[in-house]
Amino acid sequence: MAEADGSSRPFAGLSDVSISEDIPVEGDISMPTISSSQDDGFSTLDEPVKDTVLRDLKAVGNKFVHVLYPKKSKALLRDWDLWGPLLLCVTLALLLQGGSVDSKDDGGPQFAEVFVIIWFGSVIITLNSKLLGGTISFFQSLCVLGYCIMPLTVAMVVCRIVLLGSSGTVSFAVRLVVVSASFGWSTFASTAFLADSQPQNRKALVVYPVFLFYFVIGWMILTFAPAQ
Amino acid sequence: MSGGNKTANTEPWGGFDDNPVQGSGSAVIDMENMDDTSGSSFEDMGEMHQRMTEEEEEVAAEAEAPEEETGDDGEFLGMKGIKGQLGRQVADEVWQAGKREASKAFNLYANIDILRPYFDVEPVQVRSRLIESMxxxxxxxxxxxxxxxxxxxxxxxxxxxxxxxxxxxxxxxxxxxxxxxxxxxxxxxxxxxxxxxxxxxxxxxxxxxxxxxxxxxxxxxxxxxxxxxxxxxxxxxxxxxxxxxxxxxxxxxxxxxxxxxxxxxxxxxxxxxxxxxxxxxxxxxxxxxxxxxxxMVEGILDTLEGVNALPIQRVARDVPELASAAVNATLQTLGVMLQIRQSPA
Incomplete structure (x- = not known):
């Protein structure tokens, strides 16, 4: 239609442009730019890389604090990330790497084993909680379970230090106490975060696999012995 | 779809331009149908699959239809025809890949929902079933x-x-x-x-x-x-x-x-x-x-794999007497059998 008009009257298009109806359209165009510049205080495009990394690290560290002091907070659930779990998982696997059952082919399966246990276990627990009718999302649950490994990673560091000193009955007793405490802590913290999303009467069914998961990891840490 | 073919027959020019658009149009329609059925139940899968194959057949029929008409306009519309075919092929591949992914995701989601009734238990029930299993x-x-x-x-x-x-x-x-x-x-x-x-x-x-x-x-x-x-x-x-x-x-x-x-x-x-x-x-x-x-496995593994021992050296094993007796009996039987086989020769 417009083309037909344009072919009949060559300058009709120009006169159309200057019609005053276009003015509100300009206003409309300027509105999004204003709103985006208001949001721009939050833009991360032109900040130094250091700021970006530090902000992410701060977010991860903030979540660590939440795990160490597990009060009913939604922060760990609301903005989940998998950086912290990855960091903790790799740290734990590397610390467990040195000692191996078989001293000849050192550690090869060990790293993979820890890695697989942690991620596979988390996925199983998450699927289980979904199947039992939990309202938590997949990655939220992975995030919580991954962050709650932190006490166990700390226990691993302590065990390493204790094992540097001696490897007698006393050191075993110390390690047992440390690992048991951190195992309890991990289970308690993850339960505090996850239990709210579950049906009230089924909490025990959700907690059992979590308990088993941290128990296996804790037991691996306890039986760890560095290679001579 | 048949309507589209009719117009393509009456207007040979329109056939090249319309068909790819129709192909994608049918794709969009089918995706919407999938979304509709995804909420309802898993029994719709068969029906949906049937519909998908029907769509595929129609697309194939459309792909064949214009090729018959290229005799008249082949020289005039050569480039355009090739472009149209290429576009159709690409669109078809994209559509196929998309359909595969969608049906895979759909299957996974449906499977989780299917499994849910089997996990519908109370802690008390689990406890009583554990006891009853004994x-x-x-x-x-x-x-x-x-x-x-x-x-x-x-x-x-x-x-x-x-x-x-x-x-x-x-x-x-x-x-x-x-x-x-x-x-x-x-x-x-x-x-x-x-x-x-x-x-x-x-x-x-x-x-x-x-x-x-x-x-x-x-x-x-x-x-x-x-x-x-x-x-x-x-x-x-x-x-x-x-x-x-x-x-x-x-x-x-x-x-x-x-x-x-x-x-x-x-x-x-x-x-x-x-x-x-x-x-x-x-x-x-x-x-x-x-x-x-x-x-007990330690001793056998050491013997078999010879970690510390020479191949022929005898290693004390931590095997219970029952097992060693069984091994002895087997060896004796073997020996007797060998003797029997050797004696005629």
């Missing part, structure tokens, strides 16, 4: 009730995996070409699923009144006895303790399963077949798990 019921005149539930069996299998890992570590089992974790998971799930399917097959042969789900649940809860026995005997190494627990706890959980199968099977021989094979498998599995990942 109590054989003697009524075999009418079919006993079996709950079709998978939460308990799954958790028991994972518990058994953890216990096996523990046993492997303490016995210092070395597994070449694999991890302890993979072996433990493979063993437990392999037993659970494999024996369940085997028993289901037998039940089908002898006409038992039991479903695969009930067998899975029954056998899964039957693993509770295994978990208890192995957890105790991996930590306390007394052979008499193990044999006692094996007969008592393992026997009770086996009897429970046998009683349920007896009540759901008719006839002497069928009962003997199905119950005998299940009982033998279940009891032998416990024996296998205990002795494979027990501390």
């Amino acid at each position: 109590i054989p019921v003697r009524t075999i005149t009418f079919p006993q009730k079996v709950a079709g539930e998978l939460y308990g069996p799954m958790m028991l299998v994972f518990t058994l995996v953890a216990i096996l890992l523990h046993g492997m570590k303490t016995s210092q089992t070395i597994i070449r070409e694999g991890t302890l974790m993979g072996t433990a998971i493979g063993t437990c799930f392999g037993y659970w699923l494999g024996v369940s399917s085997f028993v289901y097959f037998l039940a089908y042969l002898v006409n038992s009144q039991i479903t695969l789900l009930q067998i899975l649940s029954l056998l899964g809860y039957g693993l509770f006895g295994h978990c208890v026995v192995l957890f105790i005997t991996y930590n306390i190494h007394f052979h008499f303790l193990f044999y006692g627990l094996w007969l008592l706890v393992g026997g009770l959980s086996t009897l429970r399963m046998v009683a349920v199968l007896l009540s759901r099977t008719v006839g002497q021989t069928p009962r003997l077949v199905i119950c005998g094979s299940l009982a033998a498998l279940h009891m032998l599995f416990l024996l296998y798990l205990h002795f494979t990942y027990h501390k």
Whole structure:
């Protein structure tokens, strides 16, 4: 239609442009730019890389604090990330790497084993909680379970230090106490975060696999012995 | 679609431009239909698949249709025709890939929803079922009730995996070409699923009144006895303790399963077949798990793989007398057989 008009009257298009109806359209165009510049205080495009990394690290560290002091907070659930779990998982696997059952082919399966246990276990627990009718999302649950490994990673560091000193009955007793405490802590913290999303009467069914998961990891840490 | 073909026939020019658009149009329509059915139920899959194949056939028919008409306008519209074909091919491939992905995701989502009823239990129910798995019921005149539930069996299998890992570590089992974790998971799930399917097959042969789900649940809860026995005997190494627990706890959980199968099977021989094979498998599995990942394994492995010893050197083994007696008897038999074979020559 417009083309037909344009072919009949060559300058009709120009006169159309200057019609005053276009003015509100300009206003409309300027509105999004204003709103985006208001949001721009939050833009991360032109900040130094250091700021970006530090902000992410701060977010991860903030979540660590939440795990160490597990009060009913939604922060760990609301903005989940998998950086912290990855960091903790790799740290734990590397610390467990040195000692191996078989001293000849050192550690090869060990790293993979820890890695697989942690991620596979988390996925199983998450699927289980979904199947039992939990309202938590997949990655939220992975995030919580991954962050709650932190006490166990700390226990691993302590065990390493204790094992540097001696490897007698006393050191075993110390390690047992440390690992048991951190195992309890991990289970308690993850339960505090996850239990709210579950049906009230089924909490025990959700907690059992979590308990088993941290128990296996804790037991691996306890039986760890560095290679001579 | 047939309308589109008609217009293409009447207007040869329009055929090239319209068809790719129609192809994508049908794609959009089909995706919307998929979204509609995704909420309703899984039974729609067959119908949807049928509709998809119909769509495919129509697209193929459309692809063929313009090629007949290229005789007149081939020179004039050569470039345009090639472009149209290329575009159609690309669109078709994209559509195929998209459909594959969508149906895969749809399948996964539907599967989770399908499994949900089997996990619909209360903690009290799980506890009572765990206890009941140790109590054989003697009524075999009418079919006993079996709950079709998978939460308990799954958790028991994972518990058994953890216990096996523990046993492997303490016995210092070395597994070449694999991890302890993979072996433990493979063993437990392999037993659970494999024996369940085997028993289901037998039940089908002898006409038992039991479903695969009930067998899975029954056998899964039957693993509770295994978990208890192995957890105790991996930590306390007394052979008499193990044999006692094996007969008592393992026997009770086996009897429970046998009683349920007896009540759901008719006839002497069928009962003997199905119950005998299940009982033998279940009891032998416990024996296998205990002795494979027990501390005794060390001596044999050292001997076999010769870590510290010369090949012919004799190494003291920590093998119980029963096993060594069996080995001796086997050797003697072999020797006798060799002598017999040599004597005629």
